[in-house]
Amino acid sequence: MAASLAILALAAATGSAPAGPTSSTGPADQSVGRSETALPEPAFGSTRAANAELLLFSVQFDGTTISEALSAYGDPADPLLPLGELTRLLELPLDIDVANGVASGRIGEGQRPITIDLRSGQALVGGKVIALIPPDSVVTDADIYLRASLVAKLLPLKISAIADEMLLTLTATEKLPLQAQRERLARMAGLAGQPEAQDDAMRVATPYRWLSAPAFDFTTELGYNSEGSNGDGRAVTRFEGRVAGDLLKSGFNAWIATDDHGDPVSARLAFTRRSEEGRLLGSLGGTSASLGDVFTPPQVIGARSLGGAGFVFSSSRLDQASVFQRINLRGELPLGYDAELYVNDILRSAQRGSGAQGRYEFNDIPLVRGRNALRVVLYGPRGERIERTRVINVGGGQLAAGKTTVDLGVVSQDRTVIDLSDANLSGFSKGKGDLRATFNIAHGVTEHLTLAAGLSRFTDFGGASHTVGSVGSRNSLLGLAVQADLASDFEGGRAVSLGLAGRIRGISFLGRHVEYGGGFADEANTAFDPSRPMRRYSELVFDLAVPLPGSIGLPVSGRFDRAEFIDGGQTLSARARTTANVGQTLLAIGADYSRRTQGSFSDTRVNANFGAMRLIDYKWQLRATADFRVKPGARLETLGFAADRAIGERYSLRLGATRNFGGRDTALQAGFTARLPMATATLGGDWSTGQKRWRVGVQLNFGIARDPLKGRYRMTPPGPANGASAALLAFIDANANGRREEGEQAVPGVLVQGGGLKAVTDEQGRAFVTGLGDGTITSLRADIAGTDTVFVAPPPQNIQFAARAGGIARIDYPLVPTSEIVTRIRFRGRDGSLGGLSAVRVRLVSPKGEIAHGMTEFDGTVVFDEVKPGRYAVEIDADQAARLGMHLKAPIFAVVGADGRSVDVSGEVAFNEPMQMVTR
Numbered sequence: 001m002a003a004s005l006a007i008l009a010l011a012a013a014t015g016s017a018p019a020g021p022t023s024s025t026g027p028a029d030q031s032v033g034r035s036e037t038a039l040p041e042p043a044f045g046s047t048r049a050a051n052a053e054l055l056l057f058s059v060q061f062d063g064t065t066i067s068e069a070l071s072a073y074g075d076p077a078d079p080l081l082p083l084g085e086l087t088r089l090l091e092l093p094l095d096i097d098v099a100n101g102v103a104s105g106r107i108g109e110g111q112r113p114i115t116i117d118l119r120s121g122q123a124l125v126g127g128k129v130i131a132l133i134p135p136d137s138v139v140t141d142a143d144i145y146l147r148a149s150l151v152a153k154l155l156p157l158k159i160s161a162i163a164d165e166m167l168l169t170l171t172a173t174e175k176l177p178l179q180a181q182r183e184r185l186a187r188m189a190g191l192a193g194q195p196e197a198q199d200d201a202m203r204v205a206t207p208y209r210w211l212s213a214p215a216f217d218f219t220t221e222l223g224y225n226s227e228g229s230n231g232d233g234r235a236v237t238r239f240e241g242r243v244a245g246d247l248l249k250s251g252f253n254a255w256i257a258t259d260d261h262g263d264p265v266s267a268r269l270a271f272t273r274r275s276e277e278g279r280l281l282g283s284l285g286g287t288s289a290s291l292g293d294v295f296t297p298p299q300v301i302g303a304r305s306l307g308g309a310g311f312v313f314s315s316s317r318l319d320q321a322s323v324f325q326r327i328n329l330r331g332e333l334p335l336g337y338d339a340e341l342y343v344n345d346i347l348r349s350a351q352r353g354s355g356a357q358g359r360y361e362f363n364d365i366p367l368v369r370g371r372n373a374l375r376v377v378l379y380g381p382r383g384e385r386i387e388r389t390r391v392i393n394v395g396g397g398q399l400a401a402g403k404t405t406v407d408l409g410v411v412s413q414d415r416t417v418i419d420l421s422d423a424n425l426s427g428f429s430k431g432k433g434d435l436r437a438t439f440n441i442a443h444g445v446t447e448h449l450t451l452a453a454g455l456s457r458f459t460d461f462g463g464a465s466h467t468v469g470s471v472g473s474r475n476s477l478l479g480l481a482v483q484a485d486l487a488s489d490f491e492g493g494r495a496v497s498l499g500l501a502g503r504i505r506g507i508s509f510l511g512r513h514v515e516y517g518g519g520f521a522d523e524a525n526t527a528f529d530p531s532r533p534m535r536r537y538s539e540l541v542f543d544l545a546v547p548l549p550g551s552i553g554l555p556v557s558g559r560f561d562r563a564e565f566i567d568g569g570q571t572l573s574a575r576a577r578t579t580a581n582v583g584q585t586l587l588a589i590g591a592d593y594s595r596r597t598q599g600s601f602s603d604t605r606v607n608a609n610f611g612a613m614r615l616i617d618y619k620w621q622l623r624a625t626a627d628f629r630v631k632p633g634a635r636l637e638t639l640g641f642a643a644d645r646a647i648g649e650r651y652s653l654r655l656g657a658t659r660n661f662g663g664r665d666t667a668l669q670a671g672f673t674a675r676l677p678m679a680t681a682t683l684g685g686d687w688s689t690g691q692k693r694w695r696v697g698v699q700l701n702f703g704i705a706r707d708p709l710k711g712r713y714r715m716t717p718p719g720p721a722n723g724a725s726a727a728l729l730a731f732i733d734a735n736a737n738g739r740r741e742e743g744e745q746a747v748p749g750v751l752v753q754g755g756g757l758k759a760v761t762d763e764q765g766r767a768f769v770t771g772l773g774d775g776t777i778t779s780l781r782a783d784i785a786g787t788d789t790v791f792v793a794p795p796p797q798n799i800q801f802a803a804r805a806g807g808i809a810r811i812d813y814p815l816v817p818t819s820e821i822v823t824r825i826r827f828r829g830r831d832g833s834l835g836g837l838s839a840v841r842v843r844l845v846s847p848k849g850e851i852a853h854g855m856t857e858f859d860g861t862v863v864f865d866e867v868k869p870g871r872y873a874v875e876i877d878a879d880q881a882a883r884l885g886m887h888l889k890a891p892i893f894a895v896v897g898a899d900g901r902s903v904d905v906s907g908e909v910a911f912n913e914p915m916q917m918v919t920r
Helices: 002-014 083-089 148-154 182-188 878-884 913-919
Strands: 054-061 064-073 080-082 094-097 102-107 112-117 122-125 128-131 137-139 144-147 157-162 167-172 215-226 234-247 250-258 264-274 288-295 307-314 320-322 327-332 338-343 346-351 359-365 370-379 385-395 404-413 435-444 449-459 465-477 480-488 494-504 507-517 534-548 551-565 570-582 585-598 601-616 620-631 635-647 651-660 665-676 679-688 693-707 712-716 725-732 751-754 757-760 766-770 777-783 798-802 808-817 819-828 834-836 841-845 851-855 861-867 870-876 886-888 892-896 903-911
Touching (some): 064 083, 080 083, 080 148, 083 144, 094 777, 112 385, 122 148, 128 148, 128 551, 148 157, 288 404, 327 370, 338 359, 346 359, 346 551, 346 570, 359 370, 693 766, 693 808, 712 766, 725 751, 725 777, 725 798, 751 766, 757 766, 798 808, 819 841, 819 870, 819 892, 851 861, 870 886, 878 886, 892 903
Parallel strands (some): 054 167, 320 385, 819 903
Antiparallel strands (some): 054 064, 064 080, 080 144, 102 112, 112 122, 137 144, 157 167, 215 693, 234 250, 250 264, 264 288, 288 307, 435 449, 449 465, 480 494, 494 507, 507 534, 551 570, 585 601, 601 620, 620 635, 635 651, 665 679, 679 693, 725 766, 751 757, 777 798, 819 834, 819 861, 841 851, 841 870, 870 892, 886 903
């Protein structure tokens, strides 16, 4: 009787009813349904997921249950769903950057680009803007949660939530990868997890080293080329190689390429060091520095960004830019690849074939104010498709009060460190080897005012040398960013610039006007002509979504500029770009207008271009391009088509044709590729009908990198010198010390995914993934659903590390055996019998001081799941004990082994005399 009275007293004190169970203390205790109380305290090392009601849904897709317990929050009729977990269940290729609240990728057979950016409060889906309202989203340490109704707008899904049955029914509105490859369902079962029970991302340190084992990438082509109808054919021997690694506490990379005769014709090398935290020089700051073949920083007025042998330094944020300054994007471009640049899901520019110095280069790209999603898509000659997404926050150039940034660059323009050619890198006819130096400094005076200055010395492509200085301010007016600059070349030339940028009625815009005098040379201006000094220049850049019936809007990007010269001539240009999805086909449409006058001369040109891409059944990738000349003389100039067909996992076929109507030439292409475990080999050829030339050959692409798990070099698929690599070791960590020791079992079957690539651990628990990008924080995801393991606690599924070309991150992935601790808290009645005591708050304290919380159920039992090996202390909550006047009669300890066996412990609670008075 006394025990019952004590139970009633405790229930009244804690506000819970003794007649039924309280909330569960771990994932294993939850049945599919709704938690009737507040969320339990987090497990070791994690944080509370959300201050909302936890829901566990069963998820059905195409009549099949794909998850028994998908965690959600909020309203059961329209719950908040974990975006990362949901897209993994459906095998939708979205990259989830939880730390920055960004998800990006491409969805559907139409490969519509999608970027979800919680910070900017909007999502871009195929160029359409969808607002993200804060109540519709929650970010935890492990995932991004979005309202189900919002997910249905973003993904090709219909979502039905049946609250009474805690059931989510998903219906695809178009074919999904999961439907194309249903055999993956078995591996995806059981992916659901409790976000509150997961740690933050596992971060792997990748510090710069004095010397690391370098990584290599090689492309070799052997073949035969028929030059013409006279039959003077010749053998083709072409080579391209890259090497990258750490040297002298910085990243080192080098590249060399030969012509068709095997003679070296181009090379470059550079040392680069970056610091995301801005501590490159310690307390002096700095975000990046490079030495070797580098590019100078651009200026608003004065010198443009140009390459050469030299050095650069910057303390500006890597993920921020000024709306008044065009940006330049450069990166590695393997032999035979094409590159396309999408800005906010609109195709802005394309580069066909390998670019200069083995890299792609998109220059003078204007951005609008706000967060801009930049997506570079690389198309390989064997059907490869590689995407890199970068989100840049574009502001008005204002800095925080008291903050100073510096950008400095000095190069021998147009000359590489290893100069193998007389050709200029930029195509400039003069000035090769001349000194080019730029210096920019900005200081935040107040929150709303930043002062800036610049100094540059350069030789323009007409061969004239200039020294330019400028001062200016960056502030705001009525919500618009305002920039004003004064510049002089110290020889009578001068310039005044004024710019405005902002967003009005859904239109993001940038307007800028510059007045020139005294023959001032503004090389940073796209209309610059060294032979014709300018008088004035105006430009307008805008982005908007044109409303259409039944559509959120058609994204349109436009640019208009006008230049007036001292000789009275003018240039006028305009361009517009849009991207749309028609059915399952992604379309990119552009139009360009230009008019040039000089004296009695006048020239007007109007051109248009068209591109289309479509996936069919996730096997065929079709691409088509067309270029039109509207004026002078309307005609179709070029028409191209390419089809890539995946044949299983290892083989692919490419067919292509391009017609040049001006040259009356048709180029045909065919290739067959085998993706070997450590390389790719392609047998292919092309034929030009107009030039009567044909070419056939074999191309081999492979990488070489040192595997830290094997302690030796190994051949790899292409990529280790173009980007980072990772070597993962999965094992059963019996003693929970984080290191594999003798006798600890390897774990095969762990799926490792990142950057669109994947690998599975072998019988020794090892997996190697390469081609993970350069210069950014890279995320991998480890999935143990395909392993033959039970009762283990893996590290966080998300793995992050700083990626750089040639770097190889060693990742120890210990799976710790777990047990459950069943704790019984009892109370001794007046008759001496022991009874269970409910609603007692209990703490489980690990050897490292980490704490898990639980509450006893009606029978005095509390269960702690997924407990790692070690000696634990079981305590009652001190605040509750003091309030209710109770204490443990003796300390309680539990020793958990590595055998997975359940551990039972019990303890007795005694009450002080005041408590006994209450219970009578």
